[in-house]
Amino acid sequence: MAEAQKEDKLANKKITTRAENYSDWYLDVVEAAELAEHAAVRGCMVIKPYGYAIWETIQKTLDAKFKETGVQNAYFPLFIPKKFLEKEAEHVEGFSPEVAVVTYAGGAELKEPLIVRPTSETIMYDAFSRWVQSYRDLPLLINQWANVVRWEMRPRLFLRTTEFLWQEGHTVHATQEEADERARLMLGIYKDLAEELLAIPVIPGVKSEGQKFAGALRTYSVEAMMQDGKSLQFATSHNLGDNFSKVFGIQFSDSQGNKQFGWQTSWGLSTRSIGALIMVHSDDNGLVLPPQVAPIQIVIVPVWPKENEKEAVDLEVKKIVEEIKNSKNFRFVVDNSDKRPGEKFFAWERKGVPLRLEIGLKDIANNSVVLARRDTAEKKTVKRDVLLPEIEKLLAEIQKNLYGRALDYRNKKIKEVDNLADFKKEIANGNFVLAYWCEDKETEAKIKEETGAVVSCIPLEQTSSEGKCVYSGKLSKRKAFFAKSY
Amino acid sequence: MAEAQKEDKLANKKITTRAENYSDWYLDVVEAAELAEHAAVRGCMVIKPYGYAIWETIQKTLDAKFKETGVQNAYFPLFIPKKFLEKEAEHVEGFSPEVAVVTYAGGAELKEPLIVRPTSETIMYDAFSRWVQSYRDLPLLINQWANVVRWEMRPRLFLRTTEFLWQEGHTVHATQEEADERARLMLGIYKDLAEELLAIPVIPGVKSEGQKFAGALRTYSVEAMMQDGKSLQFATSHNLGDNFSKVFGIQFSDSQGNKQFGWQTSWGLSTRSIGALIMVHSDDNGLVLPPQVAPIQIVIVPVWPKENEKEAVDLEVKKIVEEIKNSKNFRFVVDNSDKRPGEKFFAWERKGVPLRLEIGLKDIANNSVVLARRDTAEKKTVKRDVLLPEIEKLLAEIQKNLYGRALDYRNKKIKEVDNLADFKKEIANGNFVLAYWCEDKETEAKIKEETGAVVSCIPLEQTSSEGKCVYSGKLSKRKAFFAKSY
Known part of the structure; x- marks a missing residue:
């Protein structure tokens, strides 16, 4: 009993409102939805299954878009020799204060300390200088999904963590024009991902000289507005010019046999994007998720106020589950726990599940179910024979509404x-x-x-x-x- | 011209035969197929796109199998506080000589050094001790895809590298029996992956006390035989008993309200499995890949000895490409480079592509194409109207033949x-x-x-x-x- 009470207390912990304290609200939403938690190592986070499922959908969607443009995945080492990082002057200056250094390994002090990668330009371009020999090797279009480390003094779950997950794409081209086109192409992919999958409107732009990436010629970004009016850099795409290729000797023979330096880009999106997702849509009742990225799109809650109603309701729920399984790829769960319906509604609301399906004896008698939207809190009685098309329609409407709502809000601000x-x-x-x-x-x-x-x-x-x-x-x-x- | 010659020299570098030197043969195959290369940091490797595509297929297949059994993915930090690793006596003894240590970060010496994870039992179980409170929280079934670091004195691409990629699953159960069942269930999944996807026959067994995982009660493994008669541990699954749960305080209230320690498992498969894949099937001509895991299953080589034949052949190739695209999910490429057909055959043979499709004017006149198998070197003339079913049949046959061949070879030894x-x-x-x-x-x-x-x-x-x-x-x-x- 003591345990159950403790659980309930945790589950019912009040979420700070946005008006009270926006920053506490954010952390409360992350905790209540079980997205992530602080790890034992300061500045690091544990991404819990519900949060990680969001990242998996982002990964899968983005990875497919990259591959459509000819990008191939590869994997480069976690450790970077210190001298590599030091090769490009702006680059080392930009990252030096943030790096973590391995000085001891395999039972002995290392002769040369190793940097835990804060980004992989230098280690990749060392390899690229061997891979690129002729114009026939270009364009070289490489991406990697990896963890990176930048020591963080003021950590914040998803938004600023010492270790974070990301993808970093790195390309080499024969001309500066082609490199700039690629940087813009990838920016467009990030924009589509933000708007289509996550329902986040973004502004594509160029960073100022003061804000651009250390070592880049030009940094493009897509910027999103959070509900507190602050901007968040959703993803970046850099035109690196020939800064790195000159330093790392990435040279190719053109069709006339002349040696030329390659023109490069790099582009990345991180788990920070989940912070944006949370802040753009959520409300004082907790997380709000667009259906396309929601790990659970529908929660089915059987309602049986009296024990003797349970059997008939559960039977009908089983039928609905079969119908969904046989026809659509909806991601759904049935909440069969022994909590009261109100408690269940409350818990799933906090987890941002877009649609709740309620069903009790009365609904069965009427040959209907109740569908409740997380985004607008609207309830709708729906006939059983049109249930699946109704769900499909509502999920599409929620996705659209969340985007429209965020866009209106931003434009007004x-x-x-x-x-x-x-x-x-x-x-x-x-x-x-x-x-x-x-x-x-x-x-x-x-x-x-x-x-x-x-x-x-x-x-x-x-x-x-x-x-x-x-x-x-x-x-x-x-x-x-x-x-x-x- | 100089560049082209240099490229040719590299592309044509002779592969050492297995009889000459098995170990050199292995490295030559990895290099010739462009799977991976040594990185600038000793002991680390760069997994090149062709090698990484194999890892992606392994990941995708295994991840789906895990999820079918209720496993959820999550992500835990790269860094482990030293004191965590030291909590379990056998565990720290097992890993101490291999760890890499971060002592400096964010511009200052760290008060407590951080271990770069060699495996994540300790950091995960610290979190599990908070996540598990009641029997209702069990079983807890968590997996992560991650990089780990174990300092390697005698590195070897894929087989032993300081950093490697893997998945590590970690579970908590209410009873010892259930934990042991889970450990065996996951062993079965690894066996299926080895045999069905990679065509590698494996022996499921228990490790000896001397070979078991540091901290485990019992280690299960699936073992594969390489062509040199050496064994390779393909994957492991550990019954951890309550060793870690007692140390990290992973306790749950059972249905009577009594506190009990959880029973645990952990299980993993790494990029080492690619080493096994290479060594089990390949031959003195280079890599041999089973179709199911091959990044490219078919290479189409147009044959036009005279320039004026090119147009007609290319037209027919385009038709074949359209047919494949419209009906089957074959992974294929067309080699349109300006090399001679023999050179192309040679290059794709080294990359282990299971099936080669050759087509020239004579074939078009006969309404046929030639299909050449990588595993047996057999060539077969196939009528155009049965091309797709023939390809499908041959790919299945190659998959089966590679498994059967490896099984016979092993059983004889x-x-x-x-x-x-x-x-x-x-x-x-x-x-x-x-x-x-x-x-x-x-x-x-x-x-x-x-x-x-x-x-x-x-x-x-x-x-x-x-x-x-x-x-x-x-x-x-x-x-x-x-x-x-x-």
Whole structure:
């Protein structure tokens, strides 16, 4: 009994509301939905089965999209010789403070310490310099699914963890144009993944010089807005130019037999995307998941207030289960636990299951069931003979509604301004600011200092007009998005 | 031209024959088929796309089998606090000499050094002690796909590498019987994977006390014989008893409310299995792959000795490609490179592609194509209208033939002996020895010292008779397999 009470207490722990404390709300949602927990090692996390199932769906979807464009998977070592990381000046400067170092192994001090990979440009490009010899070897299109380590001082589940899971794609091309096209192609794949699978609207753009990847010529990203108005970098795609190929000697003979350096890209998406998924859709009752990525799309809850009703209800549930199994690939569970229906509803709501199917004796008599939506809390009585098409329709509607809702919310919070006073006011109000910007590094630093906002991205879509920089007043060709950032 | 010559030289590098030097042959096959290469960090490897595609098929197949039995995937941290590893006495003793240690991270010396996981029992069971509270939480069935590190003094691609990829399953049960059943269930899954997907016959058995996993009550394994008569442990499944649950405090309240310790298992298969795959089937011409796991099942080679034949042949190839795409899920490529047909045949033979389809003008006139098998080198002329069913039939035949061939070879090399002289002779001849054994640790050590053979396993299938131990002469109930071992 004591155990059962302890369990109930945990299961019923109140979720902090977003208004009370957004940051506590986030952690409460992660805990209540059993997505992940802090590990014994500071900064690291344990991704629990329910959270990992989300990652598996992201992986599967993205991997298929990559392969359609000719990308092949491979695997490179976890350890990077220190001298490799040091070869590219900006790159080592960018990563040095974050690295973990193995100094002792196999029972002895190592002669050369090994870096636990924070990213794999250097170790991969050492191999690429052997793999690429002729223009016939190009383009080289490689991806790896792996864990990486960047020492994190202020860890936060999914959003910032010392170890995280990701994929990193790395390509080599014969021309700079082709490399830039590839970087944009992969950006488009990330955009589709965010919008179609996760129902997260994103803005494709270019990072400012101050925010770009260490060693890149140009960093593209897709940026999402969280409900607190902060921006989150959902995924990045870098045009590396020939910075790394010159350092690692990635050279090919062109069709005339002349030696040329390769043009490169790298692109990645991490378990951080799950943090975005949580923050974009969830509410004060817990997690909300779009059906396409939900590990469980439907929970079936049999309702038998009296013990003697159980048999008839369970029989009908079994029929429904058979129907679903025989016709559709819905991911579903039946909650047969001995909790009361209300407790069950509460628990599955917190786990963000998109659709709940309730069925009791009265429903059976009416030849119907009740379907309840997680996104809108609407309930609908549905005749048994149209149950499967209704479920299919509702799941599609929920997916669409979540995307539309997130898009409306974001668009309302985008404020276009042309002066610093308005800029400061809108940032303070938790909005995204769109404004002309001169793209100077110093301006960027000053804006951050004075407002707390950073350049989220310079959106790829721009009108052809020009205007005055919101900070420096200089004539500027492009607008940028500014926001506080994760 | 210089580049092209260099490439040709590499592509044509002779493969050492098995008779000349088995160990060089293995490395030559791995290199010629472009499966993997040594990394810049000693003991680590780069798994190249062709090798990684094999791992992906193994993963996908195994993962589906696990999930059918109720297993869920999760992810635990790469780093293990030193004190965790030290909690179980046998476990720390088993792994201490092999571990890599992070002592410096985030710009400072760490107060407590972190072990890079050599296996995850300890870090997982710390979490399990929180996850398991009641009998309702059992069985807990968790798996993770991950990289692990065990410092390797004599590295060998796939077979022994400092970092390797694997899956490790970890379960908790209410009773010892249920845990042992689970350990055997997973062993059965590994056996099916070996035999059905990889066409590798394996012997299921129990490891000797000297060979069991550090911390386990009992280690089950499936053992495969390589062509040199050495045994290779294909996968293991451990009944851990309550050794770890007592140390990590994994306790549950049973239905009467009494506290009990959980009973555990762990089980794993690694990229080492690819080493077995290579060694069981390949020949002096290079890699041989069973169709089910082959990244490319068919290579289509258009033959146009004269330039003016190219157009007609290519047109017919396009038709064949369309037919395959529209009806079957064969994995295939068309080799349109400008090499001569003989060179192409040679290259794809080294990569172990099960079936080669040749087509030239004469074949088109005869309304046929030529199919060549990698396993037997047989060529067969096949009419165009039965091409797809013929391919399907041949792929199935090749799969079956490779398994049968490996099984025959192994069975011929199993020698049952009842005296030490014969034992030594058969081991020296590169055979597997089956003999009664007293199961004493000292005998095991002496046999190894005197013959170089270890106990591969005590097979689960035993006759009910008894006999004298081949070394000590003591009355013994079970026979064991002895062999030199990878």
